[in-house]
Amino acid sequence: MDLLEVRSISKTYGSGETSVRALKKVNFSVPKGEYVAIVGESGSGKSTLLNMIGALDNPTSGKVLIDGKDIFAMKESKLTVFRRRNIGFIFQAFNLIPELTVEQNIIFPVLLDYQKPDKKYLEELLEVLNLKERRNHLPSQLSGGQQQRVAIGRALISRPSLILADEPTGNLDTQNSNEVITLLKNASKRYAQTIIMITHSRSIAQTADRVLQVSDGVLTDLGRCSE
Numbered sequence: 582m583d584l585l586e587v588r589s590i591s592k593t594y595g596s597g598e599t600s601v602r603a604l605k606k607v608n609f610s611v612p613k614g615e616y617v618a619i620v621g622e623s624g625s626g627k628s629t630l631l632n633m634i635g636a637l638d639n640p641t642s643g644k645v646l647i648d649g650k651d652i653f654a655m656k657e658s659k660l661t662v663f664r665r666r667n668i669g670f671i672f673q674a675f676n677l678i679p680e681l682t683v684e685q686n687i688i689f690p691v692l693l694d695y696q697k698p699d700k701k702y703l704e705e706l707l708e709v710l711n712l713k714e715r716r717n718h719l720p721s722q723l724s725g726g727q728q729q730r731v732a733i734g735r736a737l738i739s740r741p742s743l744i745l746a747d748e749p750t751g752n753l754d755t756q757n758s759n760e761v762i763t764l765l766k767n768a769s770k771r772y773a774q775t776i777i778m779i780t781h782s783r784s785i786a787q788t789a790d791r792v793l794q795v796s797d798g799v800l801t802d803l804g805r806c807s808e
Contacts, residue, residue, distance in 0.1 A: 582649075583610040584742055584775045585634065590643035592629055592798075603629045605798040606643070613742070616769050616776040618789035626798040627779050628747060634777060635745045636664050647743060665694055669736030669744045669774075671765075673751035675728040677720040677735075683707075684716040687734040694739065706734050709771070710764060726757030730764065737768055744769065746778040750785060762788050 592604040603626045611617055621627040632638040634645055636652045645652050647667060652660060677686050687706065688698040707713045710730045720728055729749060736744055746765065750758035762785055769776045778789065786792050792803040 582613065584613040584648060585611040585777070586644075586646040587630075587634065588644040588646070590630070590633055590640045590645065592626075592633065592638070593641045602798050604633070604640070607795075607798075607800045609793060609800060609802060611775055611777065613775055614769065614773045616766060616788075616790045617778070617793060618786040618791070619777065619779045619793045619795060620781070620783070620786050620803075621795035625795045627795040630795060630800070631745055631747055631777065631779055634743075635668055635670060636660055662694075665690060666739055667741050667743060669739065669741040671729075671732050671736045671744065671746040671749045673748040675720070675725075675732045675752075677728055677731055679720050682717050682719060683712055683723070683731050683734075686720070686731050687738050690735060690739050696739075698738065702740075703738070706737060709768065710734050724757075725753055726760060729753060729757070729761050733761065733764060733768070737772065737774070740772065740774075742775060744774050744776045746776060748779055748781065750780070750782070758782075758785065 587607055587609050590604055590607045594601045594603055607630060619627045619630065629638065633640050639653060652663065655663060678689065681689065688703060691698045707716055710733060712727070712730055712734065715723065715727060750761055753761060765776060766788060768774065780786050791805050794801045794803050
């Protein structure tokens, strides 16, 4: 079954002669556990598309279904909880809370949901992300690659079915980029999570199961990558 279905999503900003059509009837679906890269030039509409999938912005028309649920048919309060429990976000800026330790930053979404962190799963994540020795460090004491690993842990802690990553390696050097992508890919396989990632890098896009291209608001499926 498809975890994600995007049906005829369009987004227009402004009106009249000054209107900009950022997305034009975009359709695609992603089965559970697939790792998809979205490529495209700056301003092509790929970040707009990711924001629609993550319910951070509303489409002008069309539907997004996650696990069969029409997210834009939900009331705002219900959508907020659904987003927190089912979608993990990873951004180019790490967006860590500077006063919290590595461990506290990772478990923050769970506490936000008034839940108790799963200690065993937390230990497993710290191990997988190679952060066990850094668990009590503050973000200012970490390298860029380590901070992005913390951001990945934070996205994975609530076991969301869908991970949305917007240029997650944009601020990292090549070695750290490769490490982060490998971690992300391994985590998706290990925890059967679906990943949709925006990237400018062709080499990073090649690590995905499938590549989608957005150009002038139109989506093209470039198909499966050869290993």
